[in-house]
Amino acid sequence: MRADDTIVAVSTPIGEGGIGIVRLSGQDSLKIADAIFLAADGKRPSGFKTYTVHYGHIVEKSKVKRQNAKVIDEVILTVMRSPGSYTKEDVVEINCHSGIAPLKKILDICLINGARLAEPGEFTKRAFLNGRIDILQAEAVLDIIKAKTELSLRSALNNLEGFFSKKINEIREKLIQVYAHMEASVDFSGEDLSGIRSGSMFKRLDSVKSEIGKLVSNSNQGRILRQGIKTVICGSPNVGKSSLMNAILKESRSIVTHIPGTTRDIIEEIVNIKGIAVTLVDTAGITDTNHPVEKEGIKRSHAYLENADLILLVLDWSRKLNKNDLDIMKRIRGHKKEIIIVINKKDLKKRLDIKKIRGFFSKSPFVHISALNLKGIDILENEIKGMVWKGKAPGNSFIGVSNERQLGILRRSFLDIDEAIKAHKSRLPLDCISVYVRASIENLGEITGHTITEKALDKIFSEFCIGK
Numbered sequence: 001m002r003a004d005d006t007i008v009a010v011s012t013p014i015g016e017g018g019i020g021i022v023r024l025s026g027q028d029s030l031k032i033a034d035a036i037f038l039a040a041d042g043k044r045p046s047g048f049k050t051y052t053v054h055y056g057h058i059v060e061k062s063k064v065k066r067q068n069a070k071v072i073d074e075v076i077l078t079v080m081r082s083p084g085s086y087t088k089e090d091v092v093e094i095n096c097h098s099g100i101a102p103l104k105k106i107l108d109i110c111l112i113n114g115a116r117l118a119e120p121g122e123f124t125k126r127a128f129l130n131g132r133i134d135i136l137q138a139e140a141v142l143d144i145i146k147a148k149t150e151l152s153l154r155s156a157l158n159n160l161e162g163f164f165s166k167k168i169n170e171i172r173e174k175l176i177q178v179y180a181h182m183e184a185s186v187d188f189s190g191e192d193l194s195g196i197r198s199g200s201m202f203k204r205l206d207s208v209k210s211e212i213g214k215l216v217s218n219s220n221q222g223r224i225l226r227q228g229i230k231t232v233i234c235g236s237p238n239v240g241k242s243s244l245m246n247a248i249l250k251e252s253r254s255i256v257t258h259i260p261g262t263t264r265d266i267i268e269e270i271v272n273i274k275g276i277a278v279t280l281v282d283t284a285g286i287t288d289t290n291h292p293v294e295k296e297g298i299k300r301s302h303a304y305l306e307n308a309d310l311i312l313l314v315l316d317w318s319r320k321l322n323k324n325d326l327d328i329m330k331r332i333r334g335h336k337k338e339i340i341i342v343i344n345k346k347d348l349k350k351r352l353d354i355k356k357i358r359g360f361f362s363k364s365p366f367v368h369i370s371a372l373n374l375k376g377i378d379i380l381e382n383e384i385k386g387m388v389w390k391g392k393a394p395g396n397s398f399i400g401v402s403n404e405r406q407l408g409i410l411r412r413s414f415l416d417i418d419e420a421i422k423a424h425k426s427r428l429p430l431d432c433i434s435v436y437v438r439a440s441i442e443n444l445g446e447i448t449g450h451t452i453t454e455k456a457l458d459k460i461f462s463e464f465c466i467g468k
């Protein structure tokens, strides 16, 4: 699968900016640089030492006299020679002025001179194919790019450092030893191992099973770190949903008004709540109405409720429950989600029947706030945090599953080992048991990329952006 062509891409976001980077990787990178770069000191890139930076110009035509060359842009060129580069190949990075025109022009010139446009994630894919990183680390690169909080960045960096890979490899190594033992016993003695040796072998399998089980049960933390959680704010019109959203955002993105039903659209924001990336959704209120725009909003707010991890039900302290509130309460209870009851407008006089609400949501926490005066918001945020981690908040050293692919493989490995142990208990012959151990080894190899299909690879890297 080793690539022998040279790829190129714009590695920075397209648009106007301070600096844009065009990146080349492959055996012809320096040759292409020679053709398009005129260094201020007149030297050629193919003679540059690795990890050196050079000032000069990208020019339209090569080998013409300096004064005749058509300058495309004034740039800084960096050379990183194989194997000491991101991809382990010869890499050239051109820092140019970031605008659509210079970036596109420089990209074109690289293409004309023999490079091929890189596919999404192809630089990282090459780093994997050339053995610099494994698949878990490649996925960690993506997690770093997408990290929205410091904690999620920390855990992705742990994976990039290879701590998770090390753990998986250790587990896999243990299984390989058990497997080798099993095979040897089958091959040489023609019969099963003596009770003692076979006992210790299955002890090992038990311990591996519990290690994998732990990774599976902590996978929710990894998922939350990576993807954050979806939180829907709902309640009758005028209870203060938008005010709450604003209080949390501490900025005025959603409209705050006292005319019921003005939040016609769904407003979505990602906020960092105590280290968790929370997608906050302010719904149009689940209320019966004939207004067509409002109706559409309501339909959509139900869809959001379906997908929510957490619901914040806002109620108004200063008025009695009405039919609308009751309808919403009944509906939400049916969604079987995590719910926090937010009693808003605590600065006003009480008219709300708390007892009745408790009857509906006996297991949910109640938080009293005044969105208008920013009172109780911190308590609410702590409540959200507690609910998300359920007392198992990951620390800075969190190592573990960060996506569904990894989780799926771990689950399968867990089941294989479980089958092996069961087969042992029902006294099946060793060669029947070892089949499961082998399957588990192969499965685990897929996590790090020891054994992985081209199709699986393509799927992983298709999530990346071009230029990474």
Ligand SMILES: Nc1nc2c(ncn2[C@@H]2O[C@H](COP(=O)(O)OP(=O)(O)O)[C@@H](O)[C@H]2O)c(=O)[nH]1
Pocket: 235, 236, 237, 238, 239, 240, 241, 242, 243, 244, 255, 256, 257, 258, 260, 261, 262, 263, 344, 345, 346, 347, 348, 369, 370, 371, 372, 373
């Ligand atoms: N006194 C008081 N008024 C509030 C509070 N929160 C919101 N309001 C007011 O209630 C009205 C409706 O608020 P809004 O956030 O638009 O409610 P929504 O329809 O649920 O989004 C506005 O006039 C707000 O200023 C609060 O904590 N105390």
Ligand SMILES: [Mg+2]
Pocket: 241, 242, 243, 255, 262, 263
């Ligand atoms: Mg509103």
